Amino acid sequence: MDSVWSRPKKAPRQTLTLGRIVAEAVALLDEEGVARLTMRRLAERLDTGSTTLYWHVRTKDDVLDLALDAVFGEVRLPSRDRPPEGGWQRPVRELIGGWRAALLRHPWSATILDRPLMGPNALERTEFLYAALSAAGFAAPKPAAYSLSNYVMGSVVMQVTWQDRDEGGTGDFLAERAARYPSLAEHGLDHAWDATFEEGLGYLLDGMDQALHRRTGAP
Amino acid sequence: MDSVWSRPKKAPRQTLTLGRIVAEAVALLDEEGVARLTMRRLAERLDTGSTTLYWHVRTKDDVLDLALDAVFGEVRLPSRDRPPEGGWQRPVRELIGGWRAALLRHPWSATILDRPLMGPNALERTEFLYAALSAAGFAAPKPAAYSLSNYVMGSVVMQVTWQDRDEGGTGDFLAERAARYPSLAEHGLDHAWDATFEEGLGYLLDGMDQALHRRTGAP
DNA sequence: CCTCCACTCGACCAGTGTTCGACTTACTAG
DNA sequence: CTAGTAAGTCGAACACTGGTCGAGTGGAGG
Numbered sequence: 379m380d381s382v383w384s385r386p387k388k389a390p391r392q393t394l395t396l397g398r399i400v401a402e403a404v405a406l407l408d409e410e411g412v413a414r415l416t417m418r419r420l421a422e423r424l425d426t427g428s429t430t431l432y433w434h435v436r437t438k439d440d441v442l443d444l445a446l447d448a449v450f451g452e453v454r455l456p457s458r459d460r461p462p463e464g465g466w467q468r469p470v471r472e473l474i475g476g477w478r479a480a481l482l483r484h485p486w487s488a489t490i491l492d493r494p495l496m497g498p499n500a501l502e503r504t505e506f507l508y509a510a511l512s513a514a515g516f517a518a519p520k521p522a523a524y525s526l527s528n529y530v531m532g533s534v535v536m537q538v539t540w541q542d543r544d545e546g547g548t549g550d551f552l553a554e555r556a557a558r559y560p561s562l563a564e565h566g567l568d569h570a571w572d573a574t575f576e577e578g579l580g581y582l583l584d585g586m587d588q589a590l591h592r593r594t595g596a597p
Numbered sequence: 598m599d600s601v602w603s604r605p606k607k608a609p610r611q612t613l614t615l616g617r618i619v620a621e622a623v624a625l626l627d628e629e630g631v632a633r634l635t636m637r638r639l640a641e642r643l644d645t646g647s648t649t650l651y652w653h654v655r656t657k658d659d660v661l662d663l664a665l666d667a668v669f670g671e672v673r674l675p676s677r678d679r680p681p682e683g684g685w686q687r688p689v690r691e692l693i694g695g696w697r698a699a700l701l702r703h704p705w706s707a708t709i710l711d712r713p714l715m716g717p718n719a720l721e722r723t724e725f726l727y728a729a730l731s732a733a734g735f736a737a738p739k740p741a742a743y744s745l746s747n748y749v750m751g752s753v754v755m756q757v758t759w760q761d762r763d764e765g766g767t768g769d770f771l772a773e774r775a776a777r778y779p780s781l782a783e784h785g786l787d788h789a790w791d792a793t794f795e796e797g798l799g800y801l802l803d804g805m806d807q808a809l810h811r812r813t814g815a816p
Numbered sequence: 817c818c819t820c821c822a823c824t825c826g827a828c829c830a831g832t833g834t835t836c837g838a839c840t841t842a843c844t845a846g
Numbered sequence: 847c848t849a850g851t852a853a854g855t856c857g858a859a860c861a862c863t864g865g866t867c868g869a870g871t872g873g874a875g876g
Contacts, residue, residue, distance in 0.1 A: 387796065392658075393823090394823085394824090416862085416863070416864085417863085417864065417865085418862090418863085418864090425612040426824080426825085426826040427824065428825085428864090428865095429824080429825055429827095429865085429866085429867095430823075430824050431823060431824080432707055432864095432865070432866085433822085433823060433824075434823095437864080438864060438865090439698040450853095458643040465674065479817075488711060491754060492708040492754055492757070492758055493758055494758050494759060494767070495705075496767070496770065501774070501777075501778055501781065502805050503777075504778075504781055504785070505777075505778040505780055505781045508780035508781050508784055508785060509779075509780040511664065512780050512784070512860080518784060519780070519784050520784050520785060520787070520793060521792075521793045521797050521800075522797070522800070523784075523785075524752070524793050524794075524797055525796075525797030525800055525801070526754070527751070527755065528747070528748055528749050528751030528752045528754075528755055528797065529744065529748055529749075529751060530681035530751070531747075531750075531751040531754060531755070532746070532747030532748060532749070532750040532751030532752075532754075533747045533751075534745070535710060535711055535747075535750060535751075535754075536743070536746065536747055536750070538711070539711055539713050540713060548713070548715070551715065555720070558720075558724075559720055559722075559723075560719075560728075561724055561727035561731050561738070562723055562724045562727050565727055565731070565737060565738050565739050565742075566723070566727060566739060566742075568739070570769075573740075574739060574740045574743050576742075577740035577744075578740050578741070578743055578744030578747070579807070580804065581740075581741070581744055581800075581801055581804030581805045581807075581808060582744070582800055582801055582804055583804070584803070584804035584807050584808070585799065585800030585801055585802070585803035585804035585807070586800045586803075588800075588804070589799070589803070590784060591801060594778075599855095613852085613854085613855090635831085635832070635833085636832085636833065636834085637831085637832085645855080645856085646855065646857075647833090647834095647854060647856085648834085648835085648836095648855080648856055648857080649854075649855050651833095651834070651835085652853085652855075653854095654855060656833080656834080657832095657834090658831065661846095754853040
């Protein structure tokens with residue numbers, strides 16, 4: 379007779395895997411931020427000795443690489459019909475928007491972006507971008523893809539740094555210096571992040587579309 | 598009689614100042630990178646005990662803030678004639694180009710950009726950008742300024758991370774995975790950084806110009 | 817039964833940012 | 847000229863970090 383009791387052998391506690399490590403790392407980062415991610419703390423949350431982690435992972439940097447790629451994995455890939463309905467910008471907007479959203483959902487990721495993005499999830503998204511731009515008519519999609527990723531990364535970094543550490547003090551700071559920085563004090567303060575992001579993305583896409591038509595000759 | 602010997606009182610060794618600390622920090626960062634910047638090492642180069650630094654500076658983060666702002670100080674501000682000859686894009690291109698160059702001259706700065714840029718040098722450059730865009734006709738210059746800074750920051754971060762850690766291995770890595778990432782493998786590899794940057798900046802500025810004319814109604 | 821091997825972990829190392837309290841100057845007031 | 851005060855210096859120490867070493871564990875295969 380088969381019951382829970384007859385097979386107590388396997389895994390009274392789930393064994394440690396790379397997947398569990400990464401998932402716990404993401405959770406810890408979400409809760410406490412990048413400064414508080416420590417191999418020892420991570421190990422403790424996994425009910426393990428800290429040195430055990432080093433059997434699954436070579437360095438702490440590996441953990442961060444994996445955690446970051448996990449975030450990229452949250453970005454849904456738009457469908458790949460070609461030609462896309464709604465114009466070539468449609469899927470690009472979708473990808474970029476999802477990209478931004480994922481990074482903002484895990485603000486620590488913005489402080490970790492200064493490393494090569496070679497994880498499978500990141501590569502898959504980049505590949506999608508290149509493919510979409512090629513299909514749109516860019517013979518050399520690199521500058522377009524480059525611009526778009528730079529724009530997302532940059533905007534997330536900017537938004538996170540200001541949102542995180544601000545808490546109101548900056549307004550006063552700039553107001554006091556309005557004489558020295560008049561335009562900045564007048565226009566720089568309202569943080570309508572989403573709208574600003576969309577507007578800027580519009581600039582980029584419009585410019586790219588223009589370049590496309592200039593090349594094609596079509597209107 | 599006045600000679601070197603008659604006034605040995607003052608500063609046989611130059612006293613420690615904030616300026617000297619920052620300058621030495623920048624030098625150390627240039628030579629060895631951000632990971633090797635240590636309060637102790639910095640102090641050693643300044644012929645001081647490490648704890649002395651803490652009289653001039655509250656935390657190591659302060660040092661980084663100051664060093665970063667020193668980099669921004671290297672960016673030459675374009676002349677401020679209005680209207681600028683060569684179109685409104687002229688001074689903007691100049692500022693953005695200088696901005697990028699300064700950051701690339703000190704690659705460590707790219708890994709330090711995840712903090713509020715509130716130093717006087719950074720503020721002055723941002724103010725210039727806002728003013729130039731306002732003068733160009735943007736009633737709300739924020740999205741434009743936001744896009745441009747995001748673009749510079751992002752591109753510097755990307756370039757630095759790839760330039761620093763690559764050393765050739767990435768090409769093979771992507772070539773091996775060409776089946777999975779065909780577009781990326783085909784178009785993603787040539788790193789003509791400057792040209793790519795200029796092209797992308799063109800997209801942005803063109804899109805912004807378009808928005809301007811749409812608003813103005815003029816061609 | 818023994819051997820092997822994936823896996824775990826306690827002890828330890830060199831090094832980190834930062835604090836504390838004592839010390840040395842250099843000028844100022846009496 | 848002396849006493850006092852403030853600016854500036856610094857050695858010792860603290861709690862903590864990422865990482866290594868080698869000794870262990872337990873279960874599967876012969």
